[in-house]
Amino acid sequence: MRRHPLTPAADAMNSADASARSGPRRPVTHAQATAELRAAGYEPLETYPGNANTAWKVRCTDPSCRQTRLVWLAHIRPGQRRCGHRPPTRPPVDHTTAARELEAAGFTPLETYPGNTTVPWHMRCAQPDCPAGDRFIALERIRAGQFCVHRKQPRPRVTPDQAARELRAAGYEPLTPYPGRVSLPWLSRCTTCGRTRRTSLSTVRQGTRCAHRHPDARDDRPAGVVRQGGEELATPLYSG
Numbered sequence: 001m002r003r004h005p006l007t008p009a010a011d012a013m014n015s016a017d018a019s020a021r022s023g024p025r026r027p028v029t030h031a032q033a034t035a036e037l038r039a040a041g042y043e044p045l046e047t048y049p050g051n052a053n054t055a056w057k058v059r060c061t062d063p064s065c066r067q068t069r070l071v072w073l074a075h076i077r078p079g080q081r082r083c084g085h086r087p088p089t090r091p092p093v094d095h096t097t098a099a100r101e102l103e104a105a106g107f108t109p110l111e112t113y114p115g116n117t118t119v120p121w122h123m124r125c126a127q128p129d130c131p132a133g134d135r136f137i138a139l140e141r142i143r144a145g146q147f148c149v150h151r152k153q154p155r156p157r158v159t160p161d162q163a164a165r166e167l168r169a170a171g172y173e174p175l176t177p178y179p180g181r182v183s184l185p186w187l188s189r190c191t192t193c194g195r196t197r198r199t200s201l202s203t204v205r206q207g208t209r210c211a212h213r214h215p216d217a218r219d220d221r222p223a224g225v226v227r228q229g230g231e232e233l234a235t236p237l238y239s240g
Helices: 008-022 030-039 095-104 139-143 160-169 201-205
Strands: 042-044 056-060 068-071 107-109 120-125 134-138 172-174 186-190 196-199
Touching (some): 095 120, 095 139, 134 139, 160 172, 160 201
Antiparallel strands (some): 042 056, 172 186
């Protein structure tokens, strides 16, 4: 027997009957919610708010963490929210302590500490002739290492003796004095095969080494060997 599709009114009545049979959802008690919370690695710090989509103040039960968190039971249930065991936040600092950090970084405060490390703080470079003028920098940026635009970070200089030791440790004997920069080619000789090379200290630090061909070998060097000024540049030594 062919069945006719239900009218909208009949469909609504069937839906209402199904809802009546299933009944209203029972509210979750504090004990039930706490049991779910503890299974996820938390302990409550306040009574269950009564709704799974409301923030709940809890504490991580891991002994190495014990941090306070705000979680939602609706996120706890599918496993979406677990404590990341983040380190505890720094305690709040007063103006004197914050100003001390600021002065150590080379700045002078022009107003009272705003009370939050993320809020830009009105300051000025402590160097009198600095062209940067007044600045607004958050204390968290100062802690991360931000400095005034006129100050250059010191770069460690390599002495000729240090450069020669690095080159010899990589298997090369320098034939000329250190060129003064790690990126400049340096004429040297491989201590294994005796061939002349022009390799920079920076490429040596990256792991580039001689291919160890015999000095009397024919000029059938592999691809990648480049001749420059009569000498060959060092090529990476591949295994296999």
